[in-house]
Amino acid sequence: MKVLVVGANGKVARHFADQVKEHPTIAEKAVIRSEEQLAFFKDRKIETVLLDIINNSIEEFSVAMKDVDAVVFSAGAGGKGLDKTIMVDLDGAIKIMTAAQQAEVKRFVMVSTFKTGRKEISREIKANSSLAPYTIAKNYADEWLKNRTDLDWTIIHPGSLTDEKGTGKITLADSLTKELEKAFISREDVATVILAVLENPNTIGKEFEIITGETPINTALESYK
Numbered sequence: 001m002k003v004l005v006v007g008a009n010g011k012v013a014r015h016f017a018d019q020v021k022e023h024p025t026i027a028e029k030a031v032i033r034s035e036e037q038l039a040f041f042k043d044r045k046i047e048t049v050l051l052d053i054i055n056n057s058i059e060e061f062s063v064a065m066k067d068v069d070a071v072v073f074s075a076g077a078g079g080k081g082l083d084k085t086i087m088v089d090l091d092g093a094i095k096i097m098t099a100a101q102q103a104e105v106k107r108f109v110m111v112s113t114f115k116t117g118r119k120e121i122s123r124e125i126k127a128n129s130s131l132a133p134y135t136i137a138k139n140y141a142d143e144w145l146k147n148r149t150d151l152d153w154t155i156i157h158p159g160s161l162t163d164e165k166g167t168g169k170i171t172l173a174d175s176l177t178k179e180l181e182k183a184f185i186s187r188e189d190v191a192t193v194i195l196a197v198l199e200n201p202n203t204i205g206k207e208f209e210i211i212t213g214e215t216p217i218n219t220a221l222e223s224y225k
Helices: 011-020 035-043 058-064 082-102 118-126 132-147 187-199 217-222
Strands: 002-006 027-032 047-050 070-073 107-111 152-158 160-162 169-173 184-186 206-212
Touching: 002 011, 011 027, 011 035, 011 187, 027 035, 035 047, 058 082, 070 082, 070 187, 082 107, 082 132, 107 132, 107 187, 118 132, 132 152, 152 187, 160 187, 169 187, 169 217, 184 187, 187 206, 187 217
Parallel strands: 002 027, 002 070, 027 047, 070 107, 107 152, 152 206, 160 184, 184 206
Antiparallel strands: 169 206
């Protein structure tokens, strides 16, 4: 399986690159925005393609997907303003979904934010939270993926991200039926979850929250119904 990773130079996706570089059956094709980002992937013998989620077209991304079997969307504006949030986390995400459909790539893994949905949006608006635009953008990107595409999707909702070493263990819950209290998870463990999701087709059509916990990642995903 070859996987196109959008947002490949982000901290989570860099951990993913380190994990997938010697994987026996999964290979990465990394989307990078500039030549300055190339060295990290070249050192790991990972294929790259130079594209920008804002400025390049759906058709250009679709061409880049012609030789891949799955897409991972791990991009984010990173708090760089409302305009970038809309262009990356909402419109950018939908551009990538549309490109995947055009390229007939069915498998799509979305790395979202921890809490989405009307309840969370309302809470953040009432609290005058600076995160509200980001949550709104992520929410409607997720909804588009679920309801406006025919992709084989999985949506991952990680807790607050840390740079701690991964434990390989998580707590997982269906955010629609059992919400987790917000807690932390390492970026390394989120990357491990992404890889495990690609290895576990039973995660297709599933959406879940993850935080650091006591259950090994593969066990948590394999037992998730």
